[in-house]
Amino acid sequence: MTDQPISAQQEQQSATPSRLRRALDSDFYYAFRRSPVAMVSAAVSLLLILSAIFAPLIATTNPFDPTSLNLMNGFTPPMAPNAFTGETFLMGTDDQGRDVFSTILYGMRISLFVGFAAVLFAVVLGIFLGLLAGYFGGWIDSFIMRTADVQLTFPSILVAMLIFGIAKGITPIEHRDQMAIWVLILAIGLSDWVQFARVVRGATLVEKNKDYVSAARLIGRRPSTIMLRHILPNILSPVLVIATISLALAIIAEATLSFLGVGAPPTQPSLGTLIRIGQGYLFSGEWWILFFPACTLLALALSVNMLGDWLRDVLNPRLK
Amino acid sequence: MLPFILKRVFQSMLVLVVTGAIAFSMFTFVGDPIDNMLGQERTMEDVERLRARLGLDKPIPVQYFKFLNEAAQGNFGVSYRQGREVSEIIMERAPATLELAALSAIFAVVMGIVLGVFTAIRRDGFAAHFIMSASLIGVSLPTFLIGILLIYLFSVELGWLPSFGRGEVIKIGGWTTGFLTESGLKALILPAITLGLYQMTLIMRLVRSEMLEVLRQDYIRFARARGLSERVINFRHALKNTMVPVVTVIGLQLGAIIAFAIITETVFQWPGLGLLFINAIQFVDIPVMAAYLMMISVMFVVINLLVDILYAFIDPRLRVSAK
Numbered sequence: 001m002t003d004q005p006i007s008a009q010q011e012q013q014s015a016t017p018s019r020l021r022r023a024l025d026s027d028f029y030y031a032f033r034r035s036p037v038a039m040v041s042a043a044v045s046l047l048l049i050l051s052a053i054f055a056p057l058i059a060t061t062n063p064f065d066p067t068s069l070n071l072m073n074g075f076t077p078p079m080a081p082n083a084f085t086g087e088t089f090l091m092g093t094d095d096q097g098r099d100v101f102s103t104i105l106y107g108m109r110i111s112l113f114v115g116f117a118a119v120l121f122a123v124v125l126g127i128f129l130g131l132l133a134g135y136f137g138g139w140i141d142s143f144i145m146r147t148a149d150v151q152l153t154f155p156s157i158l159v160a161m162l163i164f165g166i167a168k169g170i171t172p173i174e175h176r177d178q179m180a181i182w183v184l185i186l187a188i189g190l191s192d193w194v195q196f197a198r199v200v201r202g203a204t205l206v207e208k209n210k211d212y213v214s215a216a217r218l219i220g221r222r223p224s225t226i227m228l229r230h231i232l233p234n235i236l237s238p239v240l241v242i243a244t245i246s247l248a249l250a251i252i253a254e255a256t257l258s259f260l261g262v263g264a265p266p267t268q269p270s271l272g273t274l275i276r277i278g279q280g281y282l283f284s285g286e287w288w289i290l291f292f293p294a295c296t297l298l299a300l301a302l303s304v305n306m307l308g309d310w311l312r313d314v315l316n317p318r319l320k
Numbered sequence: 321m322l323p324f325i326l327k328r329v330f331q332s333m334l335v336l337v338v339t340g341a342i343a344f345s346m347f348t349f350v351g352d353p354i355d356n357m358l359g360q361e362r363t364m365e366d367v368e369r370l371r372a373r374l375g376l377d378k379p380i381p382v383q384y385f386k387f388l389n390e391a392a393q394g395n396f397g398v399s400y401r402q403g404r405e406v407s408e409i410i411m412e413r414a415p416a417t418l419e420l421a422a423l424s425a426i427f428a429v430v431m432g433i434v435l436g437v438f439t440a441i442r443r444d445g446f447a448a449h450f451i452m453s454a455s456l457i458g459v460s461l462p463t464f465l466i467g468i469l470l471i472y473l474f475s476v477e478l479g480w481l482p483s484f485g486r487g488e489v490i491k492i493g494g495w496t497t498g499f500l501t502e503s504g505l506k507a508l509i510l511p512a513i514t515l516g517l518y519q520m521t522l523i524m525r526l527v528r529s530e531m532l533e534v535l536r537q538d539y540i541r542f543a544r545a546r547g548l549s550e551r552v553i554n555f556r557h558a559l560k561n562t563m564v565p566v567v568t569v570i571g572l573q574l575g576a577i578i579a580f581a582i583i584t585e586t587v588f589q590w591p592g593l594g595l596l597f598i599n600a601i602q603f604v605d606i607p608v609m610a611a612y613l614m615m616i617s618v619m620f621v622v623i624n625l626l627v628d629i630l631y632a633f634i635d636p637r638l639r640v641s642a643k
Binding site for chain 2: 146149150153154155157158161162164165166168169252255256259260261262275279282283287290294297298301302305
């Protein structure tokens with residue numbers, strides 16, 4: 001944004017470098033460089049997310065390909081050669097000789113996929129219902145917000161468990177394992193929409209009385225256009241902040257549900273499922289089956305959480 | 321005051337009506353219990369007999385009124401999985417959860433207030449800084465990982481405490497208690513800490529910030545000027561005035577403790593209601609799920625209502641604004 005037309009023209013001519021320049025000059029980037037916590041947690045999250053995306057390239061074996069497994073490799077401790085085959089594994093192997101490092105990479109894919117999808121679902125649903133409630137008011141508002149109140153009476157993990165249980169009951173037995181991931185996304189997303197709806201509704205109530213909304217209404221724009229094209233872009237920043245913090249919570253919620261055995265099935269194990277499986281070997285001394293997935297989950301949840309906290313402080317200090 | 325209470329009671333009833341409808345629709349629309357209960361080798365007669373016994377042969381409105389009527393009497397029918405009365409199973413499991421929750425709540429409240437006051441009074445000390453950073457990690461750790469960590473430390477490595485179950489319990493009437501035997505008490509320690517840790521850090525941080533707020537007030541400075549001892553100032557004048565928000569949070573967290581007991585009970589294989597609920601979800605045992613849902617919603621609604629009313633009594637401003 002500049003007030004001189006000439007420099008604006010120049011900026012348009014060299015759009016790419018100037019945009020990078022602008023990003024580097026921004027307050028946001030300055031705050032980022034000044035905060036070691038933000039930089040470390042951003043680096044850790046990025047590393048984990050990238051290694052999950054490129055899991056097939058990084059992983060030494062595909063843990064779900066039965067031909068790559070050798071039962072003789074079972075229970076190999078980390079960084080020590082197996083007694084029978086002489087193979088070594090970075091993080092050891094589980095009971096079936098699966099490389100723990102590879103299962104973690106693939107497990108992280110499921111954890112992150114469920115986390116992102118659940119938050120996306122919650123954000124879309126929350127924005128939709130929040131805009132409706134805030135813009136129209138009246139009985140629509142009362143209905144949506146009373147529903148939210150009822151749901152808020154209960155802890156969200158309990159709501160998620162209940163939705164999972166009901167959805168599991170509805171799906172036919174033969175499809176349950178395949179559907180489990182989608183049911184999980186639905187359950188966590190539905191348990192999490194309320195906070196987005198509340199924030200969006202509050203912001204919409206403020207925005208809808210501003211002049212630009214009146215102007216848009218005056219020239220005959222439809223309510224859906226006004227809500228999506230005019231109001232929504234102006235209220236996105238708090239939504240983004242809550243979404244980042246929600247992502248950490250969704251990852252933990254997914255891990256908790258899977259750990260309890262009401263989440264990702266053993267055929268598609270997430271980090272929580274791996275921890276559930278590993279807990280069984282704690283007493284017989286095979287600590288690595290539990291230890292490495294637990295550490296990965298912690299690193300993932302902590303780094304995303306800290307990034308979210310930092311983002312909140314920078315973008316919207318009032319939410320603190 | 322009265323309109324405020326009536327309004328809250330009405331809202332609470334609404335919550336119960338909604339959860340009741342959800343619980344009933346679970347019965348009606350989710351899965352076919354006959355499929356779940358009878359195996360492959362079944363005759364049509366078996367199916368019909370079971371259908372009649374579970375009351376599934378009646379029309380839906382009839383089933384709904386029957387459900388409401390029975391639910392109000394604490395009767396949720398027969399568990400699909402265990403083939404026993406749900407109310408009987410719940411009565412059997414309830415003492416384990418209630419004892420665990422009570423001990424966790426006491427742990428959370430006592431330790432939370434003590435550590436909160438300590439970190440507020442010695443805010444710049446090394447110990448206070450250490451406790452505050454430790455609590456930050458405690459809040460971000462998922463409950464089940466804390467449980468596993470404690471099991472690893474105290475059961476696997478040190479071998480001091482049992483890692484699962486309730487130990488020996490003594491039966492007193494319909495109640496089983498683990499408070500009276502050594503193994504029962506030992507078995508309580510790890511689950512109670514796991515369950516109460518999150519609430520403890522929450523109460524601690526709240527007490528700390530409230531204390532810091534109150535200690536800045538003029539009447540504290542005046543008390544100092546009067547030459548009162550630090551102990552009297554901190555506990556008589558300051559702590560007392562931090563209690564309003566603390567009481568509210570403690571009240572609301574009581575319900576959360578019972579709900580989060582689900583996770584702790586699974587980690588420690590604690591034979592309580594939470595484990596019952598998780599197993600019910602895994603096996604789609606609808607009567608048990610519905611009963612648990614109704615029970616926990618009544619509990620949450622009652623706690624929320626009591627806290628609101630209590631709050632209105634403690635803080636007169638709320639009464640005025642409600643009118």
